[in-house]
Amino acid sequence: MLRIAVPNKGALSEAARDILQEAGYRQRRDTKELVMIDPENEVEFFYLRPRDIAVYVAGGSLDVGLTGRDLYLDAQVGDDAEELLSLGFARSTFRFAAPAGKYTSLEDLAGKRIATSYDGLLEDYLKGQHIQPERIVHLDGAVESAVSLGVADAIADVVETGNTLKAAGMDTFGEAIMTSEAILIGQAGKTPEGLDVLMRRLQGVLVARRYVMIDYDVRREHLDEASAVTPGLESPTISPLQDEDWVAVRSMVRKDQMNKVMDQLYALGARAILASAIHAIRM
Ligand SMILES: Nc1ncnc2c1ncn2[C@@H]1O[C@H](COP(=O)(O)OP(=O)(O)OP(=O)(O)O)[C@@H](O)[C@H]1O
Numbered sequence: 651m652l653r654i655a656v657p658n659k660g661a662l663s664e665a666a667r668d669i670l671q672e673a674g675y676r677q678r679r680d681t682k683e684l685v686m687i688d689p690e691n692e693v694e695f696f697y698l699r700p701r702d703i704a705v706y707v708a709g710g711s712l713d714v715g716l717t718g719r720d721l722y723l724d725a726q727v728g729d730d731a732e733e734l735l736s737l738g739f740a741r742s743t744f745r746f747a748a749p750a751g752k753y754t755s756l757e758d759l760a761g762k763r764i765a766t767s768y769d770g771l772l773e774d775y776l777k778g779q780h781i782q783p784e785r786i787v788h789l790d791g792a793v794e795s796a797v798s799l800g801v802a803d804a805i806a807d808v809v810e811t812g813n814t815l816k817a818a819g820m821d822t823f824g825e826a827i828m829t830s831e832a833i834l835i836g837q838a839g840k841t842p843e844g845l846d847v848l849m850r851r852l853q854g855v856l857v858a859r860r861y862v863m864i865d866y867d868v869r870r871e872h873l874d875e876a877s878a879v880t881p882g883l884e885s886p887t888i889s890p891l892q893d894e895d896w897v898a899v900r901s902m903v904r905k906d907q908m909n910k911v912m913d914q915l916y917a918l919g920a921r922a923i924l925a926s927a928i929h930a931i932r933m
């Protein structure tokens with residue numbers, strides 16, 4: 651059985667649960683459950699703190715896990731684990747911030763106290779940039795308060811909308827330390843039984859979320875132009891209609907392009923243009 655680590659709480663847990671459910675796996679009903687077996691799919695889920703997931707996977711106790719790229723790198727598990735797939739949710743950047751106008755560049759941090767919940771990530775980055783802070787102050791959360799309360803001169807933290815920083819009167823400075831999103835990690839170089847199926851299913855969900863299926867009827871003489879607007883992933887499906895002057899076309903279209911494409915098709919004389927959701931796909 652494939653042993654999969656899943657975030658048990660926090661910013662990642664709901665979206666992780668959603669993607670696994672969409673991929674056809676059973677998920678726990680009660681948030682107190684620590685382990686759940688899905689016998690039909692021959693997988694076992696272990697609900698763990700997202701921060702700890704890389705440790706379990708790298709240590710070989712679990713085959714794969716869903717976590718954040720920033721959390722994975724912060725765990726400093728080295729070459730024992732590897733990123734297998736990015737999952738497109740829980741996107742964030744990891745950035746330096748300080749009270750508005752206080753600092754402008756990374757160099758300003760030399761000899762300063764920097765508060766963060768991601769010490770490993772921060773240390774690695776500062777080392778790579780040859781910046782020596784006075785020290786790194788570890789905090790579990792609410793890092794935005796560290797400067798106003800006097801335990802640090804600047805912070806390094808997760809920024810999503812930027813609202814938390816703004817509310818605290820802080821600005822980011824310097825380049826983003828990293829960009830993060832939810833990822834699937836696995837043991838380096840290992841392909842346990844069932845991993846290929848899990849990956850195909852997750853990739854299927856990712857594509858299904860990004861695309862819609864578009865159906866329309868168009869006069870044969872406009873088929874080439876219409877096909878150019880809806881080339882599909884490989885090539886559109888063309889079916890004959892009773893009226894020989896017309897054909898039916900079916901093609902996948904990126905969801906964010908859907909309305910623009912439908913307008914273009916309409917302008918080409920296509921009719922009965924219909925977009926429907928894709929629930930699952932195997933490429
Ligand atoms: N607005 C956000 N706040 C926190 N984490 C976010 C946000 N947006 C994306 N993430 C990502 O979610 C992961 C953090 O999840 P985690 O469960 O540790 O955070 P949390 O919601 O702050 O939980 P807790 O503070 O209870 O530990 C990271 O990979 C982070 O990049």
Ligand SMILES: O=P(O)(O)OC[C@H]1O[C@H](OP(=O)(O)OP(=O)(O)O)[C@H](O)[C@@H]1O
Nearest residue numbers: 791792793808809810811812813814815
């Ligand atoms: O850019 P934003 O959209 O405002 O989101 C970023 C904020 O959200 C997270 O905090 P969380 O609510 O998890 O609290 P914590 O810092 O105590 O973990 C993160 O640590 C930032 O503070």
Ligand SMILES: [Mg+2]
Nearest residue numbers: 660790791792
């Ligand atoms: Mg948090």
